[in-house]
Amino acid sequence: KKSCKITVLPGDGIGPEIMESAIEVLKAISKKYGINFEFHEALIGGAAIDATGDPLPEETLKLAKESDAVLLAAVGGEKWDNLPTDRRPEKGLLKIRKELDLFANLRPGKAYTALLDASPLKENLIKGVDLLVIRELTGGIYFGEPRGIEERNGEKVGYNTMIYYEHEIKRIAKLAFDIARNRRKKVTSVDKANVLEVSAVWREIVTEVHAEYQDVELEHMYVDNCAMQLVRRPKDFDVIVTGNLFGDILSDEAGALTGSLGMLPSASIGERYALYEPVHGSAPDIAGQGIANPIAMILSAAMMLEITCKLPEAARDIENAIDKVLEEGYRTGDIWAPGTKKVSTKEMTKAIIKYI
Amino acid sequence: KKSCKITVLPGDGIGPEIMESAIEVLKAISKKYGINFEFHEALIGGAAIDATGDPLPEETLKLAKESDAVLLAAVGGEKWDNLPTDRRPEKGLLKIRKELDLFANLRPGKAYTALLDASPLKENLIKGVDLLVIRELTGGIYFGEPRGIEERNGEKVGYNTMIYYEHEIKRIAKLAFDIARNRRKKVTSVDKANVLEVSAVWREIVTEVHAEYQDVELEHMYVDNCAMQLVRRPKDFDVIVTGNLFGDILSDEAGALTGSLGMLPSASIGERYALYEPVHGSAPDIAGQGIANPIAMILSAAMMLEITCKLPEAARDIENAIDKVLEEGYRTGDIWAPGTKKVSTKEMTKAIIKYI
């Protein structure tokens, strides 16, 4: 019997509620596909700060390194917003990405036919959108040195360094082309090479790597233009590959197009480890009410089944179940519209499991 | 008789065509309002590179410094795309902004009732949108040092520095609050303070400046969230103030929402000088055909009339003329739709002048 050891990090806010949903779904998958999941829960984010003072305790990291995959729900909340940058919940997230060398963040943006009304875009623009933002996750300005806050000539100054090394660009570019080969064979590399040296190097290396992928189309686009074209013609994108900061911005923008943040999963992968988490945050305003949308979390678990557990059928199974449930009109509050059935986190989860 | 000395920089691509339109309109304004314009043409961008090797010749800069305002059309084109970063047409643009100390870039994003169909957004979301992105223009990662491309441990590396000084943040924050006072009294300051030190300082200083503007509401927003909310609920924004790079991205995204790039003007202002230019680029693909949309350029001239020439009535006059012409169905190719009248650059210009 196949087995998969999973570190479970519920985190803050609605985290624990949606994690429970994902685990329920995985248990159903376990029965159907005869795969065995071992779940090990640990602390991260605000919950970890409250318990240990550290947003990513050593114990959590150790556990993660001994697992096949990490499932993370969400971190952060107002309660910890006034801590200095390096002791905030987000630091736990940044540190686990870095420590596990999760250099690539995959964020699919797909339009659900049942949810076209929820999209801010006109229907003809959003229908059929199926793109994937691949964001570099362990480099760029998020981790660049030097960085700091200091006084110069009697005034305050803050600075960060956006930096990319050849090997960092190479590996993410390769991944993007490899993934594009199994999709519509188009990669849009996004940078600001008309202004930034770091982008000029990015563009050069991506172009070099492309030489070995002549069956895939490569287009370069400036980040400002991409922010614009995503809104104007999202269907034209297949795979977008870009740096950490640009990817943060563009993947959220692309996500917004599809209508609900509560539907967007992500996978963060490296050579050895992988972490799966929804794109949305911890939504403290609705935490504890049992009304959060568990779908992004469940779809993140589906990405885990496909990428880490090598069970693409199980992933498709979950996706199809979600399609059906949406078609039947089940909606959590965030995606509810007149004429559909408003359900709780638990009801939504049950409905999905029914189809697995 | 009032007089205004203007440096005219047609630049590349469609630049000369749309500049001609703006000058025609200004001549009509001159007659009606008894103001005298002195136009002095000079070189910038690719045109300047071809003629002198320099994207911003000394002569152009000198002329600009002796003028009341600079009108710029557009720079750049494929022809110059393979030059190194510091000898490209864009460098002329960056240098003139820096040399004239144009620290604030104002980019209005307004929905035209006649063009709601052209917006990618659903009508209820876009109707009534009236926001202004105020982008810091002479600091941040665009100009930060150190920057460069070099070899480290045998591999290529590119890097840039995102840096903000207290005084840079202060002056742009003040401007944002001052402008918001004459609008809907709300400022959204955008940063990435949960990750970047430069943003932590940004947020701190903006909050400090806000103490003197308690009649204006201040909200802080992370850049990824802003990229998302612009698409979801653009009407909630009044004034957005942010750094150079974030402003580049967000102002283009906000611009895309309204439907046509060909309609978006901008003003770049400092203590002493001011430069007015459309947001769109030089569109080499349609250059020389007489079909470019001159409206963004004409609206940029209107911003000049209001801000530099202190003739707000003249600016309103132009805006109203454009509204009328759009209502009558005149459209250049970029905003044409079935049932409207497709016109050339010159025809559009004439139609606008008719109403002045």
Ligand SMILES: CC(C)[C@H](C(=O)O)[C@@H](O)C(=O)O
């Ligand atoms: C919470 C924050 C540090 C994080 C990021 O910027 O990477 C988040 O926005 C994300 O995209 O996962």
Ligand SMILES: CC(C)[C@H](C(=O)O)[C@@H](O)C(=O)O
């Ligand atoms: C052409 C380019 C250098 C410029 C910028 O990034 O500032 C442009 O995108 C703009 O926004 O005016």
